[in-house]
Amino acid sequence: MAYTEEELKKELETKEYEYGFYTDIESDTLPKGLNEEIVIAISKKKEEPDWMTQWRLEAFKAWKEMEEPEWANVTYKKPDFQDISYYSAPNKKPKYNSLDEVDPELLDTFKKLGISVDEQKKLAGVAVDIVMDSVSVATTFKKTLAEKGIIFCSISEAIQEHPELVKKYIGTVVPKKDNFYAALNSAVFSDGSFCYIPKGVRCPMELSTYFRINQAGTGQFERTLVIADEGSYVSYLEGCTAPSRDENQLHAAVVELIAMDDAEIKYSTVQNWFPGDKEGKGGVFNFVTKRGLCEKNAKISWTQVETGSAVTWKYPSCVLKGDNSIGEFYSIAVTNNFQQADTGTKMIHLGKNTRSTIISKGISAGQSQNSYRGLVQVNSRAENARNFSQCDSLLMGNLCGAHTFPYIEAKNKTAQIEHEATTSKIGEDQIFYCNQRGIDTEKAIALIVNGFSKEVLNKLPMEFAVEAQKLLEISLEGSVG
Amino acid sequence: MLEIKNLHASVEDKKILKGINLEVNAGEVHAIMGPNGSGKSTLASVIAGKEEFDIKKGTISLDGEDLEELAPEERAHKGIFLSFQYPVEIPGVTVTNFIKTAINESRKARGLEDMPANQMLKLIREKSELLEIDRKFLSRSLNEGFSGGEKKRNEIFQLAMMEPKLAILDETDSGLDIDALRIVANGVNKLRGKDNAIIVITHYQRLLDYIVPDYVHVLHDGKIVKSGTKELALELEEKGYDWIKQEATV
């Protein structure tokens, strides 16, 4: 017979994290704890110039004075910041020219993830910069990009090779004192990606980075900086999974995007970090600050599929500074078991005729809590600003929750702001209809969820959309009410 | 093919089916008629395996195999198809994607590979032409915003695509205009063959003008109170149900 709700619940509980394994690559780890010496040590290990070290120290000073924010609709045991090791780099860290030279164990890790580097290479037009445990260990397709003058490398490399660009832009969109987690990241960021697209250049391929938290008890502090010079275009993909660990892992990334006049940046994320076990223990804490700045006629689109993490706190935002600039946010957030997500966006309209679109799809199952929090702010000088927001929630079962917190601050009378919200439940009739056509309950849910999420999935680049669909299916296996 | 013996079914302790006996052989078309609320849709749902209904007594078997332990999708894999009286909406899932999934899941259950895309395309083209369905219609979300008639035509499109062994049509005629009725009936008749059987649930004779039944049954208060041939439907059309209700209570 088909599933009863009871059976489904049981199956849901026994679902273990698929990618819960741990790669045994030797690494060089700093002692636990955080103080000025550690900050200096990180900077030293990375052979950074003095201005970078000073910048980190200023951030650290600011962080020490700050309090962890409490306003999000999540509850968790606060991390002990002195019990985390702030730096871990794979020991063998030569730069590879070809993937054949990469540590076979690392390649194996990617195979287990079902996104083997081999496969990725085959995916036409995808350059992959793999960030594993804080240090980039492989970069491909660099040459093709270099021919167009595009810089795509780890942020550490950029600090060495292109200090003038890093110095000029780092912290300009997310200031180092912006918030608690951003300040922490600014002090201790280990690595991340850097990307610069020169004037008028259209990046010929999707730039892609796979992040993965690896060392036990190692916080991850990625720092990403993407600069699209005037009239350029780039599509950037970020995806990640993490191994199962017993203690909470902290992740506090900062992503800064700069789209100069007439430039466009598409930033897509598929995130699948360890959500915690059935009691909600041991998942990743994901506190991320992502923000983009649009100059005149520029456009930034954030697209994200969030299925992982025990606690997610994330608001990719756009500062629409230039006239006629456009900000977009497309999001699917899935929570299951005891996951908590408080996510959304901020659209800050400063320029005239600026436009923003927000499409948020929240899917909650189990006993999870899924909150959308969005701010649309229209400055007094932003004539004719327009925003459209749509927040849809899909519930499975009676124990989960969906919440919507839209904030609107309009200081200009010409602003047009629209907000729509819906909440629906996967109905037994829908499931039975699918069953009757030979589609089992598991697959039926996947079908319904994919249908619900379609507007956002459609915004993802092709290869990523397929992966994202698989992820949605995996993360909702066995959940129905 | 289908054998129902002394079937009693309830929902939340409310008795709805109260001893149904019905035998449908391959090659036959049976019509089931009866007043509103008599249990026609319930019977269809119980055959298809809807969990909501508890079978209190009796058996249902298909080709000698007891259906009771089979999940609805397993029954579908065995060739049972229900054209719903009220088809549900699935936002964001296109008609094409839905039917593709349905066909491939059924194939998987039979140990077959996915249907190759070109073959699927050919089949879709053929069946949509048969039912005079506009190509644009196939890219719309399943049943979302469909008119009543479009929903019914879409059900029969799926039926034509899946070529089931036993098709149950629950008031497929309601909501169809006169032309659509003819087109849909024509589609159903194409399915008729010596290996298939069809159960048509309807209130009106006009559908039976097109899909001519071998047998007509009247369901009243959870029981089949009268069975006959196609002439019975004509008689009902003329006289209504009162005389049957009276006969049944005598």
Ligand SMILES: Nc1ncnc2c1ncn2[C@@H]1O[C@H](COP(=O)(O)OP(=O)(O)OP(=O)(O)O)[C@@H](O)[C@H]1O
């Ligand atoms: N889920 C349910 N809960 C309670 N009562 C139900 C349920 N499903 C059906 N019933 C009742 O069972 C009886 C038979 O319903 P059913 O839908 O089978 O009738 P029908 O013969 O198909 O009627 P119609 O001609 O109007 O379609 C009705 O009284 C109906 O209200």
Ligand SMILES: [Mg+2]
């Ligand atoms: Mg009915």
